[in-house]
Amino acid sequence: MNLRKLFAGAAVAAVALPVIAVSAPAGELTIPSLVYRTGPYAPNGIPFANGYADYWNLLNERDGGIEGSKINLIECETAYNTQQGVECYESTKGEGAGALVYQPLSTGITYQLIPKASADKIPVFSMGYGRTSAANGKVFEWIFNFPATYWDGATAIVQYIGDREGGMDKLKGKKLALVYHNSAYGKEPIRTLEVMAEKYGYELMLLPVDHPGQEQKATWLQVRRERPDWVMMWGWGVMNQVAIKEAASIRYPMDRFIGVWWSASENDVLPAGAGADGYLAAAVHAPGADFPVHADILKHLYDKNKGAGERDRVGEVLYNRGLAAAMWTSEAIRTAMKMHNTKDPTAAQVRDGFENLKVSEARLKELGLEGFTYGIEISCANHSGPGRAAIQQWDAKAKKWSIVSKFYDRMPEITGPLIEADSSAYAKENNITARSCN
Amino acid sequence: MGGEFLFFIETTISGLMAGVMYALVALGFVLIFKASGIFNFAQGVLALFAGLTLVGLMEKFGLPPWAAIIATVGVMIVLAWLIERLVLQYLVNQDPIILFMSTIGLAYVLEGLGDIMWGSDVKVLEIGIPQGAVDWLLDDYGLYIEKLEIVAAVTGAIMVTGLAVFFNKTRIGRALRAVADDHQAALSVGISLRTIWVIVWSVSGIVALVAGVMWGSKSGVQFSLSLIALKALPVLILGGFTSIPGAIVGGLIIGVGEKWAEIYIGSLVGGAIENWFAYVLALGFLLFRPQGLFGERIIERV
Known part of the structure; x- marks a missing residue:
């Protein structure tokens, strides 16, 4: 009987300890990363996940996080499977002080998360994938799919x-x-x-x-x-x-x-x-690793053996896509911090950050990404950016x-009416009243 | 009209060639099912594992293709021995469903092992198999046939002949057939079931290597290779789970059938029908011959 109690106690401790370990200190930003490093689509999932992780880790290593708040990146493996992706969402959304934003990295997972994340009030950034009509921010308040659909x-x-x-x-x-x-x-x-x-x-x-x-x-x-x-x-x-x-x-x-x-x-x-x-x-x-930010990644991460992947694969197309996703997300968090004057933004505040995000070409230069992509400006009505x-x-x-x-x-003139028709149909199906904004 | 007929010929030949590629995968299933009654869920992963090992040995250890192939054959034999030692020997006389479940577990272990050992990237397989269209046929006659598929067809023919000789003319082959017919009777005349299992899993591993090489040359060696098992299922249903010629003929019928369906019916119904058409074709055969074209008819007396 005593032995059984001992085992039961050990089991409880084993379950409880990791939870204690991940509860975040004040000022830590919880960013779950839904990745697929295994399964048939892993060859594409790995470079994206590495680029995404490297940029967040660079911010931690070089700048001490965003505006002084450290980033707690939590990877969860989806194997590009929609069901596993939803499980990842459910299991990570309450981590730390609460997940701030999701990058589902799959159109199927995005479709499932649109109603869930909207109800939980957590922004979803499906960068260049997912539901195209989420471009209409009046209907899809919590979903962002810039820079292009x-x-x-x-x-x-x-x-x-x-x-x-x-x-x-x-x-x-x-x-x-x-x-x-x-x-x-x-x-x-x-x-x-x-x-x-x-x-x-x-x-x-x-x-x-x-x-x-x-x-x-x-x-x-x-x-x-x-x-x-x-x-x-x-x-x-x-x-x-x-x-x-x-x-x-x-x-x-x-x-x-x-x-x-x-x-x-x-x-x-x-x-x-x-x-x-x-x-x-x-x-x-x-494409390529010729930008100052890549030099920083090599210096602050790979030289110290802290890189997420292999050194010679930094700068591959999908690596750079993960990097871009992390860069825009971090800028949205920074915007949220400035808007709400806090080091500890909530998911709802990060959503505001996304909706007021402006990353100009001058800002890209400051970030070590001059010429890497084009400037973007997000608004309440336009969640898909310039679409270039x-x-x-x-x-x-x-x-x-x-x-x-x-x-x-x-x-x-081509995509506008299509977005309007599709998002209106979605709003009608889900009893959503479109916001009135520009 | 001439052009349309030429296109029909081209479609048919492509279907036959694709059929051989399917048959290469189906053969591995047949071998294990024939000798042990196990439906090996891990066959697709075996092909992936063999392909990964081959490319890994060439890339990481700089082995020339011939040496890497020999080394991979060695790895597949050791793997067969390990599977027998660690999994199968504990499951003798268990229900087929238990053995089947163990192969599902095996598939996950091998996939994870392959990932840990060789990584998940797409690997380019270059062992000198010619690629692209046969130039003179395309230039002089406007007929498109891929070189890789010809190599696969020739390899398939050699392999089937080799397996037929092995099963019918050698002592081990006869022992394999004896085990397939009746485990207990075979044991009673002194045939070692465990040795037979190691041999049949080794042969199946080598067949998986050939399938892995052919499919890997087509798309690069990557984890989606394990999904080629899905292509083998309708072939097995159609050809029978216990017949080597059945796997070949089944493969050819499925290959040609799905290409004709995709091109001549698919365009009328929106396309992408070849995958499920293969299963529909196999189910159609099942209605008339539940044991498949060449499968053994099981008669159970009360």
């Missing part, structure tokens, strides 16, 4: 194609194919591309690829038969690598094959070797991406 991405890609063809009027009669992941994510740009097809007179060919996308022969045989003038891709994970290889195999010209920013990493092009040379993809930030995207190109010989176009502005 998938619909912005679609308009940027079509504008680039228009430029290459010699003008948007030259799109008439052209055939554009969309090879997409047959999921909520992959289907996002279809409506926008259809509306643009009506306006500019191109023919849109839709080619869905089922998860995970290891076998795409039938898709690319159809591309070979129909010979579209351009192929766009909304892919993820192994689907990207196989698609680029198949396109190279059927000798589809790589400089007429454009992926969205989630089909744009080194992982996606390297398996195809020289065949991927010239492949294009949308981008919302620059450029096109980057892969050089297989140098194994390097470079930006090869200007940053295209979004086309509000």
